[in-house]
Amino acid sequence: MTDAIELRGLVKTYGPLRALDGLDLTLPYGQVVGLLGENGSGKTTLLKVLAGVLADYSGEVRIAGHAPGPESKSRVSYLPDVxxxxxxxxxxxxxxxxxxxxxxxxxxxxxxxxxxxxxxxSMRLKEMSKGMREKVQIALAMARDARVFLLDEPISGVDPAARDVILQGVLRNLSADSLLLVSTHLIHDLEPILDSVVLMRRGRVALAGQVDDLRAEHGVSIDRLFREVYR
Structure with a gap:
């Protein structure tokens, strides 16, 4: 079985800015992966490339066995941050x-x-709070029969009491042979469900690995490790 995501030398620029700067990354199926980083580190740009929303890039990109495009989109479910x-x-x-x-x-x-x-x-979206609307969008994204799920800040607009319910919903029908890649700043809330993490900085991977291995190596939680890497 091929990996869920394979990136080699991925570069995406916005004028003089390199949002993704020669990014290399491989992620297998069967994992929940946290995509972490500061604002401007390239997380959203990476998800958009993987989802086929951005096409003007260089380097090699494979997702669910295909280059981003019509064939991959039938196997990839993408939840944007807006x-x-x-x-x-x-x-x-x-x-x-x-x-x-x-x-x-x-x-x-x-x-x-x-x-x-x-x-x-029966409710209209305009009658809902931001958190309720996010729940609707998450329900739609997770109801697709996809192999790869890309979620960009899925719990950012949700109050702390509702975050656990949303994460339970995200995992409710997730098959064991799919990949869930979630970008977030709310690391403390997501850490219990993560198998591995990718920490990005300036368009590259600063640190990546299995959650248990990183905790054992550094002697701290992933939330604390994130704070140390980006301080």
């Missing part, structure tokens, strides 16, 4: 929209997650 659903839509309409747009989408799984999150499918 809302993308129309304010006036009802939740049930959003589920129908995804069912029309994505061949490998399970509306029953989406409805199950909506119920798990305690949401009413």
């Amino acid at each position: 809302s993308f659903l129309p304010d006036g839509a009802r939740v049930r309409s959003c589920i129908e929209l995804y069912d029309d747009c994505f061949e490998a989408f399970d509306p029953e799984r989406a409805r199950d997650l909506i119920g798990f999150f305690g949401l009413d499918a």
